[in-house]
Amino acid sequence: MQHFALEQALNYLIQTGAINLKPLDGKTIRFSLKDLPLDVNFICTNDRIFAVSDTGQHSDVNISLNAGVFFALFKGEDLTDLLRQDKIVTHGDVKTAQLLVDMLQSVDIDLEEVLSQYTDDIVAHGVGKIAKNFKQVVQNSSNPIDAIKDGLSKLMITPVVSKLYKNKHH
Amino acid sequence: MDNTTHFGFKDVATKDKQNLVRGVFDSVASKYDLMNDVLSFGAHRLWKRYTIASSNVKTGDKVLDIAGGTGDLAIAFRKKVGESGHVILSDINAAMLGEGRKNLINKGVFGVDFVQLNAQFLPFADNTFDCVSIAFGLRNVTDKDQALAEIHRILKPGGCLLILEFSKTDSEFLKKFYDFYSFNVMPALGDLIADDKESYQYLAESIRKHPDQETLKNMVLDAGFGFCEYHSLSGGIVALHKGIKV
Numbered sequence A: 001m002q003h004f005a006l007e008q009a010l011n012y013l014i015q016t017g018a019i020n021l022k023p024l025d026g027k028t029i030r031f032s033l034k035d036l037p038l039d040v041n042f043i044c045t046n047d048r049i050f051a052v053s054d055t056g057q058h059s060d061v062n063i064s065l066n067a068g069v070f071f072a073l074f075k076g077e078d079l080t081d082l083l084r085q086d087k088i089v090t091h092g093d094v095k096t097a098q099l100l101v102d103m104l105q106s107v108d109i110d111l112e113e114v115l116s117q118y119t120d121d122i123v124a125h126g127v128g129k130i131a132k133n134f135k136q137v138v139q140n141s142s143n144p145i146d147a148i149k150d151g152l153s154k155l156m157i158t159p160v161v162s163k164l165y166k167n168k169h170h
Numbered sequence B: 001m002d003n004t005t006h007f008g009f010k011d012v013a014t015k016d017k018q019n020l021v022r023g024v025f026d027s028v029a030s031k032y033d034l035m036n037d038v039l040s041f042g043a044h045r046l047w048k049r050y051t052i053a054s055s056n057v058k059t060g061d062k063v064l065d066i067a068g069g070t071g072d073l074a075i076a077f078r079k080k081v082g083e084s085g086h087v088i089l090s091d092i093n094a095a096m097l098g099e100g101r102k103n104l105i106n107k108g109v110f111g112v113d114f115v116q117l118n119a120q121f122l123p124f125a126d127n128t129f130d131c132v133s134i135a136f137g138l139r140n141v142t143d144k145d146q147a148l149a150e151i152h153r154i155l156k157p158g159g160c161l162l163i164l165e166f167s168k169t170d171s172e173f174l175k176k177f178y179d180f181y182s183f184n185v186m187p188a189l190g191d192l193i194a195d196d197k198e199s200y201q202y203l204a205e206s207i208r209k210h211p212d213q214e215t216l217k218n219m220v221l222d223a224g225f226g227f228c229e230y231h232s233l234s235g236g237i238v239a240l241h242k243g244i245k246v
């Protein structure tokens, strides 16, 4: 459940062409933050990403790092340098890890901004808010999972009217 | 397969279950949407919305909704796949499918195909769909393993199965409330609104006979799916299982 927001955001970016998944097709990547309870498996297949907590299966590469290093990577820091400094631990196919990092680094857009434009879809709107929370909370070094959970609970219990269920088709 | 199976809390001949289930849905079809809203306090709309959001369905996808009834999921999928995609609303029951067709026309939703079928025998080629969904339908299927194997066959590699179904809650409080509600309030409301107590008694019983989250997850994996994860919703009263064919 906690990976819902990540999955939504990444697939939204794939659909809008902001990231290219082709090089990772067929790969499973386990990604965990050492100092925060974030442990997620990305299954890249059929031109989309599924984010699951436990695959029970072999992953092509395991990547484990601290939240601060994650943001450094995201801002363009070199993977090889960070690997050399032992700031990132990988097991498995380093080339796949590099492809994932390339993909994340190529996301040169404001996630929240993009998602908030997607106003037709209440879920994307909710995810936009969660993504914002996620960013803020991680920057404050507390718990991103709680932020996602909070966002999701709000999404689940707030009786908002979704266009999906209006008697109109656009 | 065994010669007997359950129909709610009753044991019946396996070959008879399908007809008994058909009787239930023939009887509830015309009041189905109203009863759904009343009995779930509208929560089924949130559960379905979460299902759609979790599907990762996108423009151009092919989607099959099994046991689709009045078409809530098909309507939402239609919007997601766009003109280049394809959505099929299917159900074993002609009366439910008829209500689905009416509902879509009333809502101005076109471009969805309707197919009457049994989840155990899917008339589609291997590797056809990007996503197959079944909401509140699997518990009515006589041979669930066979249905899951069929779904696995018709999904493309990387395709996604979504099962939204009543499940088991861990909360003692919820369990007590839910038992009282489903065995007392639900049939009484069925009697009052739809003039049909027995069908709603069956629906309550069939929920109790349905496998819990972990059991269903293992069934999905046994059917050949490479991954399966479930999300319990509303304290576990409902669960969404997501299987991925690799």
Ligand SMILES: C[S@@+](CC[C@H](N)C(=O)[O-])C[C@H]1O[C@@H](n2cnc3c(N)ncnc32)[C@H](O)[C@@H]1O
Pocket: B021, B025, B036, B066, B067, B068, B069, B070, B071, B072, B090, B091, B092, B093, B096, B117, B118, B119, B120, B134, B135, B136, B137, B140, B141, B142
């Ligand atoms: C409770 S309704 C769910 C309708 C709709 N999916 C929804 O969520 O509102 C269950 C549906 O399952 C259908 N069904 C029962 N057994 C089936 C089978 N073996 N194959 C296909 N559909 C079946 C019934 O006819 C009925 O329409």
